[in-house]
Amino acid sequence: MAAKQILLITGGNTGLGYEAVKALYASATPYEILLGSRKISNGEQAIEKLKEEVKESASSVSVVQADVSSDESLEKLVNGIESKYGKLDVLINNAGASFDGALQSGQMSIREAYNASWDTNVSGTQVLTTLAMPLLFKSSQPRLLFVTSGTSSLIQTDLSDGIFARLNAAPDAGWPKQGQFNPVTSYRSTKTGLNMLMREWVKILRNDPVKVFAVSPGFLATGLGGMGAEQMKKVSRRLRWVQIGAQDPAIGGKFIRDVVEGKRDQYEGQIVRSDFFDDPVQPY
Incomplete structure (x- = not known):
């Protein structure tokens, strides 16, 4: 039997993770x-459901x-993986959060x-990736994934159909604006930053065996933006010649x-999306 690959995924207890x-x-x-989870109890519930x-x-x-x-949490995590397994084969930086709803409601400035968006979606990812790198170097076939978002594309801020009608x-x-803040402005801004972070790691690891990707998993009904999963499924988005919801x-997954x-190794070092099957490299 082949040896098991050691794989860590953050935010693995819910949604896309x-x-x-x-x-x-x-x-x-x-x-x-x-399965990385902020709360152990949430992770345990997810595993029960999984099985x-x-x-x-x-x-x-x-x-x-x-x-x-939390740097302390991530340091403890990486030290635990090193003690128990001595290496890490795959790191999936999936954990992310949107605080735009709290901004719109006045709960946050x-x-x-x-x-908060930057700390969760970019800074925390950078801390974990840096801490985990020595363990990835001990793998014979290491992989590093960053989960990004289609909303982060600079090019697609010019689109105005389907879901992009709401975003763009x-x-x-006049001023002040009605509904002054876009529902996902801070979230999509940090995911754009995450894309650059991925490209920096591509450069840093260019002469090393670590395969690096950013993965844009498509328009999914996760409820991350606060709309609710069922409502997101009803939102129309143009995909080539058809209209689909989330x-x-x-x-x-x-x-x-x-x-x-x-299965996407030909796109190593790039932002790869799941909803453009004939042209999976996302335009940015």
Whole structure:
């Protein structure tokens, strides 16, 4: 039997992260899946659900505490992986959050919301990636994934159909603006920053064996933006010649698994998206 690859995914207890864990757990490739969760109890509940949904697996799964907003948590996490496994084969930086709703409701100031978004979506990712790099170097086939978003594309800020009508619509003239703040401005800004972070790691690791990707999993009904999963499914988005609503997060989870398992290796070092099958490199 092949040795299990040691795989860590942050934010693995819910949404897209959970679906990626599920897809990997259902794979014929054996993994030791470390499901990162801010709260151990949430991770344990996710594993209970996982084992109900996937009855047989070549892999093992366990929960690890991973709070990307805490250096202490991440240091403890990496030290634990080093002590138990001595290496890390795959790091999936999936944990992310949107604080735009709290900004719109007045629960957070502009600075608080933007700092919280950056801390979770970029700074915490950079801290964990840096801490985990020595363990990735001990793998024979290391992979580093950053989960980004289609909303982060600079080019696509010019689009105005489907979901982009909501994201990119210009308000009426005058100040103050009605609904002054875009529903995802801080989130999409930090994901654009994450894309640059990925490209920096591509440069840093150009002469090393670590394969680096950013994965844009498509328009998924995760409820991350505060709209709610069912409502997101009703939002129309133009995809080539058809209109679709937000898709099942399982589609994104399987796409992440495909990248982990080498099915998109020709796009190494780039931002790869799941919803443009004939041209999967995302325009940015």
